[in-house]
Amino acid sequence: MSDSSINLDELRQRIDQLDGDILRLISERADCAQKVAHVKLAHDKDAVFYRPEREAQVLRRIMSLNQGPLDSEEMARLFREIMSACLALEQPIKVAYLGPEGTFTQQAALKHFGESAISLPMAAIDEVFREVEAGAVNYGVVPVENSTEGVVNHTLDTFMDSSIHICGEVVLRIHHHLLISDTTRRDKISRIYSHPQSFGQCRKWLDAHYPHAERVPVSSNAEAAKLVKTEWHSAAIAGDMAAKLYGLERIADKIEDRPDNSTRFLIIGNQQVPMAGEDKTSIVVAMRNQPGALHDLLEPFHRHKIDLTRIETRPSRTGVWNYVFFIDFKGHVDEPRVAAVLEEVKLRASELRVLGSYPQGVL
Numbered sequence: 001m002s003d004s005s006i007n008l009d010e011l012r013q014r015i016d017q018l019d020g021d022i023l024r025l026i027s028e029r030a031d032c033a034q035k036v037a038h039v040k041l042a043h044d045k046d047a048v049f050y051r052p053e054r055e056a057q058v059l060r061r062i063m064s065l066n067q068g069p070l071d072s073e074e075m076a077r078l079f080r081e082i083m084s085a086c087l088a089l090e091q092p093i094k095v096a097y098l099g100p101e102g103t104f105t106q107q108a109a110l111k112h113f114g115e116s117a118i119s120l121p122m123a124a125i126d127e128v129f130r131e132v133e134a135g136a137v138n139y140g141v142v143p144v145e146n147s148t149e150g151v152v153n154h155t156l157d158t159f160m161d162s163s164i165h166i167c168g169e170v171v172l173r174i175h176h177h178l179l180i181s182d183t184t185r186r187d188k189i190s191r192i193y194s195h196p197q198s199f200g201q202c203r204k205w206l207d208a209h210y211p212h213a214e215r216v217p218v219s220s221n222a223e224a225a226k227l228v229k230t231e232w233h234s235a236a237i238a239g240d241m242a243a244k245l246y247g248l249e250r251i252a253d254k255i256e257d258r259p260d261n262s263t264r265f266l267i268i269g270n271q272q273v274p275m276a277g278e279d280k281t282s283i284v285v286a287m288r289n290q291p292g293a294l295h296d297l298l299e300p301f302h303r304h305k306i307d308l309t310r311i312e313t314r315p316s317r318t319g320v321w322n323y324v325f326f327i328d329f330k331g332h333v334d335e336p337r338v339a340a341v342l343e344e345v346k347l348r349a350s351e352l353r354v355l356g357s358y359p360q361g362v363l
């Protein structure tokens, strides 16, 4: 036997031993999570099992303890799945997302809740809101902004008519691929299907590589992938999940114009989330239509040194809500300086609603 094969055997024995240890420790952890469930139920028969603030703390702690060789994000992803499986023992969590199956929103849902969550596709953003409001699912996931194409207006508008809370956020790096089926003639592609947002994100690449192909907008990338299955002269722009779901081949990878192309999704629910340590708050404010309104609104944030991360304006749909601003900032409503700012804003605004305080996206 050569030296290298002795080493290999020893190393494999060591790996078997470690796997046994990891198995025992994960089972012990799952046991603890089940006990947590019993404690929660003993205090409150309608207890909420999923705790976004605690999960964010667990993941952040793992990332800060990690010393390699795996990188911290990779390690956090593994723990994300362990937590997801532990939570499923307490209560399998149901999540509605903007479908159909294979969309980036489903990918975001699974990234946030882990693969043990039950994810249910909905046909439209307002349907996701309705399912959550009706209590048919525990949470919902909807896209809210893309780094290249900007805000998803429909999501913001739906918040105006809803009493739902934001419980979390998740940012997903969006990679688009050009996909074909096994019957597609790759030299004869004359039509490309995709969602309008994705066409926007791949505009330059398409102009350079397929200037003459017809661009046909459809309701989702997954729908685009599905259509390609039946047409020999068509291709689709979609992501990995849709490619796998419909068994398509990637003929060009990562064709988005900007390498940092990413989309932010919101987790919506009926729950108010306690402080996690690194939190964000989203509010919607209506101001009267008068000179200096925006300045009056932002001045208290500046004075209390609160870091704004986003501000969007939407046209008001009622007489009262003249200007409607969606504002995100760092901090939690339970922090005194945030409470102080909101008190001041309330005096200056015709309407103020806190959509939610939630942990900043960890993964």
Ligand SMILES: C=C(O[C@@H]1C=C(C(=O)O)C=C[C@H]1O)C(=O)O
Residues within 6 Å of the ligand: 032, 033, 036, 049, 050, 051, 052, 054, 055, 058, 082, 083, 084, 086, 087, 090
């Ligand atoms: C175990 C708990 O319940 C759930 C599972 C968690 C975990 O596995 O670490 C963390 C938060 C909750 O979503 C808890 O609240 O601590």
